[in-house]
Amino acid sequence: MAQVIHPEEIIETIEVDKLLTKVMELKKNHYRISQACAAYVDEKFELSYSFADDETYQYHTLRVVIDTYAEVPSITEIVPAAVFYENEMKEIFGVKIQMISLDYNNKLYRINTTTPLGPKASADKEEEEA
Amino acid sequence: MGKRSVIPFGPQHPVLPEPIHSDRVIEDETVVEAVPSVGFIHRGLEGLVEKRDFNQMTYVAERTCGICSFQHGMGYCEAVEHVFGVEIPRRAKFLRTIWAELGRMHSHLLWLGLLADGFGYENLFYQCWRVREKVLDLQEMTSGGRLIFSVNTIGGVIKDITPEQFAVISDTLNDVEKELYAVLDTFIKDYSVQSRLKGVGILTKEQVHDLGCAGPVARASGVPMDMRRLGYAAYPELDFDPITYEDGDSYSRCLVRIDEVFQSIELIRQAMGKIPDEKELATPVKGNPDGEYFMRVEQPRGEAVYYVKGNGKPNLQRMRIRTPTFANLMGLCEMLKNTKLADVGLLILTIDPCISCTER
Numbered sequence: 001m002a003q004v005i006h007p008e009e010i011i012e013t014i015e016v017d018k019l020l021t022k023v024m025e026l027k028k029n030h031y032r033i034s035q036a037c038a039a040y041v042d043e044k045f046e047l048s049y050s051f052a053d054d055e056t057y058q059y060h061t062l063r064v065v066i067d068t069y070a071e072v073p074s075i076t077e078i079v080p081a082a083v084f085y086e087n088e089m090k091e092i093f094g095v096k097i098q099m100i101s102l103d104y105n106n107k108l109y110r111i112n113t114t115t116p117l118g119p120k121a122s123a124d125k126e127e128e129e130a
Numbered sequence: 131m132g133k134r135s136v137i138p139f140g141p142q143h144p145v146l147p148e149p150i151h152s153d154r155v156i157e158d159e160t161v162v163e164a165v166p167s168v169g170f171i172h173r174g175l176e177g178l179v180e181k182r183d184f185n186q187m188t189y190v191a192e193r194t195c196g197i198c199s200f201q202h203g204m205g206y207c208e209a210v211e212h213v214f215g216v217e218i219p220r221r222a223k224f225l226r227t228i229w230a231e232l233g234r235m236h237s238h239l240l241w242l243g244l245l246a247d248g249f250g251y252e253n254l255f256y257q258c259w260r261v262r263e264k265v266l267d268l269q270e271m272t273s274g275g276r277l278i279f280s281v282n283t284i285g286g287v288i289k290d291i292t293p294e295q296f297a298v299i300s301d302t303l304n305d306v307e308k309e310l311y312a313v314l315d316t317f318i319k320d321y322s323v324q325s326r327l328k329g330v331g332i333l334t335k336e337q338v339h340d341l342g343c344a345g346p347v348a349r350a351s352g353v354p355m356d357m358r359r360l361g362y363a364a365y366p367e368l369d370f371d372p373i374t375y376e377d378g379d380s381y382s383r384c385l386v387r388i389d390e391v392f393q394s395i396e397l398i399r400q401a402m403g404k405i406p407d408e409k410e411l412a413t414p415v416k417g418n419p420d421g422e423y424f425m426r427v428e429q430p431r432g433e434a435v436y437y438v439k440g441n442g443k444p445n446l447q448r449m450r451i452r453t454p455t456f457a458n459l460m461g462l463c464e465m466l467k468n469t470k471l472a473d474v475g476l477l478i479l480t481i482d483p484c485i486s487c488t489e490r
Contacts, residue, residue: 005359009424033342034426035435035452050424050435054339054348054355059424081342081460102165109489110169117177 007057011048016064016072019049023075026051026060034059036075036085038093040068040118045095047072049082068094068119076101084108094118132158137471141170145248145475148485152478156471164466164474166459172489176449183444184210184419188282191436194451195487196277197240200233201429202451202487203282208362209425209436210284216413220364222286224405227364228299229273229281231394231401235306236265237430238387238394241482242317245384248479249326257313264306268299286412296402303395314388327381331465331477334378343461344454345432346386347481351378357428368400380480387482390430418442429454431482453487 014022031051039046045068050061066072074097075082087108089095094115106114134157141149149170155163178190191206192199204226211218243258266276272291273279281289291299317323333343338351348355349372356372358365373389375382419440426435432454439448458481465477 006361011422030339032339034433034457035424035437035450037437037448037450037452039439039448039450041439041447048437052426052433054353057360059426061424079342081340081457084456084459104167108167108169109172111172111174116174 005057007053007059009059009061011061011063013063013065016066016070019062019064020073020075020078022062023049023051023078026062027078029053030055031058031060033079033081033085036082036089038089038095038117040093043119044068045070045093047089047095049075066095069096071096071098073098074100091115092117134162139474143475145244145479146483147244148483150478150483150485152466154466154471154474159471161466161469161471161474164463166463168459168485168489170489171486173486175490176451179446179449181445184438184440184446185284187446187449188284189280191449191451192278192280192282194453194490195484197237197484198233198429198431198434198487199278200229200282201427201434203280204230204363205425205427205429205434205436206438206449206451207282207284208427209423209438210419210440211415212423212425213419213421213438213440214284214415214417216285216415218286218413219408219410220406221290221408222411223364224401225287225289225291225411226282227368227401228291228398228405229269229279230363231397232265232269234430235391235394236262236269237482238391239265241387241430241479242314242384242391245476245479246317248476249323251316251323254313254316261306261309261313264302268302271295271298283412285415286410288412290411299398300402303398307392307395310391314391317384317388324381326473326476327384327480328379329377330380330473331469331480332377332379333461333465337464338378338461341460341464342457343432344457345429345482346383346390347432347458347461349374350382350386352376355433357426357433360426362425362427364401364404367404368397370397380477383480418444419446431455431484431487432457451487451490453484453490455481455484455488458483459488 034050034052036049047064087104091106140151152166192203194202239262243255246254270276338348354372420442422439435452437450440446
């Protein structure tokens with residue numbers, strides 16, 4: 001039979017000022033970045049940075065909840081592979097990310113709509129429905 | 131130091147089945163840096179959660195990509211099933227496994243054909259795609275669709291495979307296996323193929339880890355990462371090990387995929403031998419999803435992540451798909467460094483890029 005692994009899957013909510021320290025800690029423990037994404041929930045941004053351990057298959061997600069006007073530091077200095085994830089969060093949701101190592105300046109997807117899944121788009125949609 | 135210049139590559143190019151652009155900084159004939167850019171076919175599929183309920187999103191997920199269509203549907207359904215906490219019927223798990231492995235076979239054969247075309251071996255391209263047609267015929271016979279076949283539903287599957295169809299699958303797989311030994315031998319032994327692939331675009335184990343690469347790209351560098359070991363579908367009941375090679379070059383990436391085609395044949399045989407004789411294909415799911423889950427599945431191109439978050443309403447709050455090509459883009463930038471200009475097209479192919487997946 002195949003060796004089946006039932007890893008621990010953790011979602012850890014942290015403050016934004018702890019983000020870089022936590023990312024550094026996971027990197028030191030040999031975690032690989034698996035994904036990062038944003039969600040616009042209850043008028044706040046919910047950012048999820050998921051890291052995977054390829055030996056134990058553990059999955060550790062760091063969750064940061066911030067106001068839409070708040071800034072968040074880029075993790076690309078520690079994890080260069082986060083470049084595309086952070087550019088996506090910035091362009092699609094309008095998350096204010098500081099110092100992305102390769103910033104596409106909202107031109108990753110070449111879309112005409114500004115932050116289509118972010119607060120402005122949601123406000124426009126509500127207005128349209130009203 | 132020679133004079134540096136920038137050469138744009140793509141978005142349209144003979145080796146690219148889909149549009150991707152990169153600016154390559156070259157010094158003489160050597161690439162010193164490459165900056166990719168996507169965004170030519172972004173469709174905003176994730177935004178459709180506002181308009182489609184969680185059941186309808188199954189069909190949206192399947193349309194993320196034509197090649198991995200089944201696996202996208204399965205990954206999304208597995209994620210929502212975890213939120214509901216439902217166990218799908220055992221037969222449905224085996225059926226999902228069979229379709230997933232048929233999908234892996236046709237995806238790898240498509241890629242092998244494109245690779246052969248990329249290095250100018252057109253006859254090999256025809257042969258790979260000829261054999262692939264037989265796999266597509268099996269998909270059509272069992273599901274009604276050649277690529278996008280909508281058999282997944284939240285809680286299981288909506289179609290069954292009959293004993294007669296299992297017999298056809300078994301016979302076809304025997305034929306396919308026999309033909310593949312002859313066709314794929316060329317990739318393994320031919321001098322001209324080796325000269326284009328061996329030692330080209332090397333990624334070390336450490337680079338794979340640091341750059342967050344996935345799938346055959348990672349396994350070709352000796353990282354035994356295979357999400358099927360997480361035990362979704364019927365994989366816990368099947369015997370397999372991740373296929374790895376150590377060299378991390380284009381040739382190793384080719385060998386991993388060749389071996390995985392044969393591994394898929396073996397897994398389908400095992401699944402057909404163990405599939406339970408049950409009538410139930412789907413567990414009824416009531417209510418709306420309330421909770422969140424990160425589901426990882428092993429697509430032909432590697433680890434795909436499906437994140438779903440619901441709040442008890444029919445429409446999910448968030449559905450996110452992280453596709454393997456998205457993860458391999460940084461690895462591609464790294465492997466392009468210090469390679470010859472003439473190898474760039476082929477190197478882009480070796481990550482098996484799926485741009486419609488990447489942009490969603």
